[in-house]
Amino acid sequence: MSMSSLAQAKTEKKLPNLTLKRKPLTLQLWKDRWLYLFLLPGLLYFIVFKYFPMWGVLMSFQNYQPHLGFWNSSWVGTQHFERFFSEPTFWMLSRNTLYIALLDLVVFFPATIILALLLNEIRREMFKRWVQTLVYVPHFLSWVVVVGISYILLTTEGGVVNELIAWLGFEKIPFLMSSDWFRPLIILQMLWKDAGWGTIIFLAALAGVNPQLYEAARIDGANRWRLLWHITLPTIRSVIVILLILRLGNFLDLGFEQIFLMVNAMNREVGEVFDTYVYTVGIRQGQFSYSAAVGLFKSVVGLILVFFANMMAKKYGEEGIF
Template sequence: MQVQLAMREMWKYRWLYLFMVPGIIYFFLFKYVPLWGVIMAFKNYQPFAGLMQSEWVGLAHFRRFFGMPEFWMLFRNTIVIGLYSLLIFFPITIVLALLLNEVRREMFKRFVQTLVYIPHFLSWVVIAGISYVLLTTEGGIINQILIAFGYKPAEFLTSEYWFRPLIVMQMIWKDAGWGTIIFLAALAGVNLQLYEAARMDGANRFQQLWHVTLPAIRSVIVILFILRLGSFLDLGFEQIFLMVNSVNRDVGEVFDTYVYRVGLQQGQFSYSAAVGLFKSVVGLVLVLMANKIAKWFGEEGIY
């Protein structure tokens, strides 16, 4: 009986389910089918022998990775840049969404939204090129301004001190505006009567923000925070690869760039697969832990 009712409901909303088919096919082909390749991390993969015929080595690649001197350098750099992204970039998207929500002139609001959305559509190659033009010591605009005020030019692009702040500033400029979309959608669903009741109780704009707006979108913030933890170690290969160089490598080399260097440039496919699998497992553990903690605090979580 329940199966028949479920089939009737599916037939009733058949067009909505039809819209899901392309997404299901995409995730199946590009997310689930490639999972069988994970066994490469436990083999000594040889292209001529093939994946199934290559020698099984078990956890040898993981032992090699954890025992190498570069492991703690990679782990430290990835964790620090990930924390910067989580503790600086993520809150800024919320603050920006709250500020945009407070704008009452619709035309000005749309103009600002468009202005902060545009950088998202630029590739990291363009972002790195703009950064070079602005920050290089050989005619860079920022350094020219510093020289005009009597300061020495700063080596932003080759300094270990400036590398991580520069990465975070690039993230904010490129994707902070785009990250406000979901928050603005959540803010649009807040009941306006709550604001009227708060004003009648004498609440000012900041008190309305703190006691009405933020609690109303708290569940959305928690869900996006959990999803953000899932990609905590996945900092994005393109940005780091374009900005890291031989001078700042000690603070800029992360798991993604290391996998590219040893996997594609040096041909150590199984070893790089083990590094990538380690990163994915850590991300999964972080998501499960964060979701469990969210449940303890009475939030919905992601499942």
């Protein structure tokens, strides 16, 4: 037997002794106890506010009475869904919700990406931080404050914008009472309040781009547009796809507060959406089962969109979310 064969045989005999024993699960948990402690508030949030309320889905198939509870209320099957789909209100709500949701997807989502790319191009670090702070601050204002600012600026009775229009010799525009201006105002408020906050994940992804890729491209003569198109965007493409899929999950969930505060008798025909309708019939009229059915319909549509978007992402070579 050759020397190399003897050495290989000795190595194979020693290999089993080099195998590391896995630590017990309890020991691993105790070692990382502080990390799990930080994780605990998030888990409690999802259990209490997301998973536990799922029992409320039962109301969609019942004639729920609070004094009878879930198990003693009479079951009505799909009666509430049939009523909802047969009412003219369904088409009005679907049209309004889809219109604003598409504007959110086509205008707001790309705006966050564009803003992140613009912030990433700022070279002076101090100025960049100042601008980031400036665009982040509106996120921490409540929708009550945002709508209040809109009222002060746009009302026909002393509003700054309308006073300026009148000073220029034009007729005042009833922005807050006009059905034509309702949707543009909703999107503009979204952009002002949350566009800056939406750039955080994109900026984190941009920070991970290898600078050597830019240097090599500059040597080959690439300008800023070529760098953006051939390096920056392909590098963060997976992040864009994942966030787009997650956003589709909330496609019909436009948020209650903003729409509710902006809707009035003059623009209700274009402003009433599923969220405000659930509040009206569920809380104000006490139709708990019917409003639960409307909410369940929204959730099912969001779930279908997530699965469809995830399937399409994998079909075109992206990872998706599952």
